[in-house]
Amino acid sequence: MLRLEGVRKSFRMPNRGQREVLRGVDALVRKGDAIGILGRNGAGKSTLMRLIAGVDHPTGGRIERGMSISWPLGYGGALHGALSGADNARFVARIYGRPVDWTIGFCEDFAELGRDMHMPVRTYSSGMQSRLALALSLAVDFDCYLVDEMVAAGDSRFASRGREELMARRGRAALIFVSHSEELIRSFCTSAAVLTQGRLFFHEDMDQAFAAYRAL
């Protein structure tokens, strides 16, 4: 279970005081939920994902994490550029208490990096980075996956593999999915919420959510 209560986040602007991006977000996410988050550019979707992942901390309210939560997938942000792919895998395996050799093997297979697995991640293309990041998150086997406008992960063949793997985890894991694509959200998610004016509005019905989103 993941619970957000009155979560607020403001940023200090250079010379211009504060800008409040989130103004009291409430949410309850259980295992098996698959929620699409809709919102215009700059509505705070990525900020919300970063708070849920624990990358940044809220300036108000609480986030209660009763399950393990992935980093926002779709970026290489969780990877360390100076370390090799294998060392990154070692690190992630260690912090989440996963068998190290198994994790490296899984990533080698899944991300199809071959010898590049032993090269520093900063030499990777962005496609290779997101493949590795996705492979790592699958190896950890999180209870809740955060997917931020991804599945631009690598070429289309890999993107569909990534989608398949996440689909296969629906039901036992939760999924929070940020995208502008109506098609992706409809195929992935069971409900949707609209983020606007710093608050999150949930809709049980997909059509209703999209109507609210288009009316923004």
Add this chain to the structure above:
Amino acid sequence: MSDRPILPEPSLRRALRVQMDVLGALIMRELHTRFGRENLGYLWLFLEPMILAGCVALLHELSGHGLPGGMMAFPFYIISYTPHYLLRAILTRAPTALEANLPLFYHARVRLHDVLLARTLLELAAVLIAMIAFLTGLGIVTGTWPEDPVMVAMGLVMTAVLMHGMGLMVCAATAFGHAAVERVVHPATYLALPLSGAFFMLWWLPEEARQLLWWIPTVHIYEFIREAYFGPIVPYHYDLGYLALWMLVSNVLGLLALRVARPHMEA
């Protein structure tokens, strides 16, 4: 695939296990990123403090003027410079704990304090190894061994604990602006060197100066380490209770400051 759930029943034991997993992983990672696997690699960890402390001590030894009370110059400066190296390593790295480790904070279970703690432990290990190597070498060459080697090591541990607390506060202060804090900390560690007690002893000084300098916590650590090395050949002035209070207060305040500052620090 491993069947071990990531979040089984919440308990103190589980929290401790996670903490140990995270700390171990952070230390390994810091070793990899800072020293790589090429050339001398990890050796630099303790070669760096050894070279610096060795050069400083050698310069003083060669300059030829002895120390009051018949203390040997070379070991005196070795056991003085090494804690100072530790102090500087912890404090000057504290402002970059967040910025230099952004990818780490994509993992919810890695907290800023874990990163700072991993670094402190690593720096402490480095100076302990450097100190052991020096004192062993010195013992073999000159035949003089530390009076109480365990207490010499304890002195370094106390330096690490005190500086860890100070480092937490320095790191928290970066919420107000990272560049400013870095600009202040670097010169401050140099300017504070003459007052820190690294290069003087209280009994060399007149009573008034002694009373003023007594308030500086690091002075107590240096005096303690010297007694541990040289034994009772000169008078030493330190108060472990006073030092313990500093260690406790700095760490408690540092943790609180970090907690308050963290929402205003963006990874």
